[in-house]
Amino acid sequence: MPGELWDKLKGSVEQELRIVLLGLDNAGKTTLLTRLASEDASTITPTQGFNVKSVHSHGFQLNVWDIGGQRGAMLLERCFT
Ligand SMILES: Nc1nc2c(ncn2[C@@H]2O[C@H](COP(=O)(O)OP(=O)(O)OP(=O)(O)O)[C@@H](O)[C@H]2O)c(=O)[nH]1
Numbered sequence: 039m040p041g042e043l044w045d046k047l048k049g050s051v052e053q054e055l056r057i058v059l060l061g062l063d064n065a066g067k068t069t070l071l072t073r074l075a076s077e078d079a080s081t082i083t084p085t086q087g088f089n090v091k092s093v094h095s096h097g098f099q100l101n102v103w104d105i106g107g108q109r110g111a112m113l114l115e116r117c118f119t
C-alpha cells in the first residue's frame with residue numbers, strides 16, 4: 039500500500055486494527071502478510087486453515103487473520119450444502 043494511504047489512515051482509524059485477509063487460493067494473501075512483517079516470503083506454502091499474526095507496520099498494530107483460500111472455500115461449501 040502506498041505511503042500516502044497509510045498517512046491518510048492515521049488519525050482517522052484506531053491505531054490497533056483487526057484485519058481479515060480473504061481471497062482465492064494462490065492469490066498472494068500470505069505473501070502480502072509476510073512482506074508486511076518484513077519476513078522471508080520465499081518459502082511460503084498454501085495455508086491450511088488460517089494464520090494469525092500481529093504486525094507493527096507504519097505506526098499501526100495490525101492483528102491479521104490470513105485465511106487459506108482452498109480450506110476457506112471448502113468451509114463455505116460445507117455451510118451451503
Ligand atoms: N508474480 C507475483 N507472484 C506472487 C505475488 N504475491 C504472491 N505471489 C506468488 O503466488 C503464490 C501464492 O502465494 P500465497 O501467498 O501462498 O497465496 P495465498 O493467497 O496465501 O494462497 P492460499 O494460502 O492457498 O490461500 C506464491 O508462489 C507466491 O510467490 C505477486 O505480487 N506477484
Ligand SMILES: [Mg+2]
Pocket residue numbers: 067068069083084085104105106107
Ligand atoms: Mg496463504
